[in-house]
Amino acid sequence: MVDKLEKALQKAREQRQAQLDRQELEQRNAPPPPPGALDSNFIGSNMVELEDAYLEKRHIVAHHTRHIEADIFRILRTKILQTMNQSGMKTLGITSANYGDGKTTIALNLAVSIALDLKQTILLVDLDLRKPNVTEYLGITAEYGISDYFLNDVPISKCLLRPSFDRMTILPAGQVMDNSSEVLGSPKIAALAKELRARYPDRLIIYDMPPTLVQDDPLAFLPNVDAILMVVSDGVTKVHDLKQSLHILAGANVIGTVLNTSAVQGQSKRVAKVISYLEERFLNPDKTSAQ
Ligand SMILES: Nc1ncnc2c1ncn2[C@@H]1O[C@H](COP(=O)(O)OP(=O)(O)OP(=O)(O)O)[C@@H](O)[C@H]1O
Ligand SMILES: [Mg+2]
Numbered sequence: 137m138v139d140k141l142e143k144a145l146q147k148a149r150e151q152r153q154a155q156l157d158r159q160e161l162e163q164r165n166a167p168p169p170p171p172g173a174l175d176s177n178f179i180g181s182n183m184v185e186l187e188d189a190y191l192e193k194r195h196i197v198a199h200h201t202r203h204i205e206a207d208i209f210r211i212l213r214t215k216i217l218q219t220m221n222q223s224g225m226k227t228l229g230i231t232s233a234n235y236g237d238g239k240t241t242i243a244l245n246l247a248v249s250i251a252l253d254l255k256q257t258i259l260l261v262d263l264d265l266r267k268p269n270v271t272e273y274l275g276i277t278a279e280y281g282i283s284d285y286f287l288n289d290v291p292i293s294k295c296l297l298r299p300s301f302d303r304m305t306i307l308p309a310g311q312v313m314d315n316s317s318e319v320l321g322s323p324k325i326a327a328l329a330k331e332l333r334a335r336y337p338d339r340l341i342i343y344d345m346p347p348t349l350v351q352d353d354p355l356a357f358l359p360n361v362d363a364i365l366m367v368v369s370d371g372v373t374k375v376h377d378l379k380q381s382l383h384i385l386a387g388a389n390v391i392g393t394v395l396n397t398s399a400v401q402g403q404s405k406r407v408a409k410v411i412s413y414l415e416e417r418f419l420n421p422d423k424t425s426a427q
Contacts, residue, residue, distance in 0.1 A: 183298045190275040198245040199252060199301065209249040212394065216246070216365070217256065219391050220340065225362035226333055229263075231345040231354045231385075232367035233377040238396035239367050240269045243344040250340060251304035257339040259332065261307040263357060264346045265316035268309030274299055281310025285328065286319050292328070307332075316346070321356030329360035348381040355384060363391045370397035 191197070198209040220228065230243045247260040262270035262281065271278045278297060284290040290310075297306040313319055332341055343361060346353045358364075364385060368378060382390065 182294075182296060184274075184276045184300065186300050187275055194244075194273045194275070195241050196244050196248065196273060198249040205245075206249070209245045212246060213249040213253060215392070217250070217253065217340075220363060225389075226339070227329070227341045227343065227361045227363070228391075229343045229345045229354065229357065229361040229364045229388075230367060231348050231364060231381075232369065233349045233373050233381045234347050234369075235267075235350060237347070237367050237369040237373060238394075239347070240264070240273055240344050242365075242367050242394050242396055243342055244270065244273055247304060247342050248301055250342075251301045254303075255338070257303040257305070257336065259305045259307060259339055259341045261332075261341060261343045262309040263320065263343045263353070265309050265313045265319060265353070266346065266351070268312065270306060270344055271297070271308050274306070278306075278308035278310070281308035282325070282328075283310035283313045283316075283319065285310070286313075286322070286324060287311075317351060317353045317356045320353050325357075326360055329357075333360075348384050349377055358385070358388050361388070363389045366390055366393045368393050368395050370395050 191199075197203055197205045200206040216228065220226070230239050230246075232239050243260060247258050250256050250258045260270060262268045264270075265283055268281070276297065276299065278295070280290045280295040282295065285292055285295055292307070295307055295310065297308065298304070299306060319325060343357070345357065348354050366378075366381065366385075
């Protein structure tokens with residue numbers, strides 16, 4: 137029985153690996169982006185003002201000084217920067233098992249925290265093309281985004297937004313798309329990801345991804361990220377779901393977990409009560425506080 141299960145898992149792993157290999161090959165041979173789509177003004181000049189009170193309501197707090205949650209994000213930032221810089225990694229995908237686990241909240245806080253590190257610039261990309269939230273959580277509107285680049289060749293410089301945090305750029309999702317996994321697995325998007333990665337040597341890219349158990353989008357985009365950070369919702373994410381997600385992500389470089397809680401703790405809502413950044417949690421998922 138155990139043998140059978142192990143064989144089935146092994147087969148699933150091999151099939152996934154074969155799919156990833158196929159995608160990687162396709163993406164390596166991706167044609168260059170259409171002329172004009174990646175123009176020289178790649179930084180984008182669309183400055184947008186952010187409102188602090190609104191950010192607070194949306195639990196974007198990493199820019200605060202003397203704030204316990206901001207401190208937690210600084211710790212996460214430091215660990216992530218150490219890990220990524222040491223091994224030359226530049227792109228980080230943030231995902232979780234299910235909807236609503238806190239991916240976008242963590243992605244935004246982490247991006248803000250990294251932007252405040254004077255040595256680092258950050259590009260945050262909203263890759264949740266079906267349910268994008270990044271600009272909404274910042275209280276800003278975006279005219280264009282990735283899907284507009286994909287569908288209509290809108291130049292990337294027109295899509296990029298510069299919120300009023302130094303060293304931070306946002307690439308919004310754009311118009312909502314239902315067939316997003318085909319889009320995210322396409323050679324055109326792979327070429328874009330490659331170009332974004334290569335453009336600035338000192339810039340990190342965070343991809344706010346959809347959940348792994350609900351959509352196959354994260355899998356489709358995996359060849360384009362160097363590392364994955366997994367968000368676990370405290371007391372909500374089931375161990376089974378976490379294990380399942382890790383099987384789906386087999387072959388990806390999962391560098392850690394963030395335990396996020398939106399549960400009311402006493403009187404105050406915590407943005408990220410505990411940050412666990414230990415692979416050990418993956419190796420022994422039963423030890424997580426997930427149910
Ligand atoms: N630590 C937290 N404290 C309070 N509220 C939180 C916390 N984390 C997330 N939330 C809230 O929970 C909701 C879901 O969070 P968020 O959108 O970040 O999750 P998500 O995983 O990106 O969801 P989706 O899968 O729909 O994209 C949002 O309303 C967000 O403000
Ligand atoms: Mg989200």
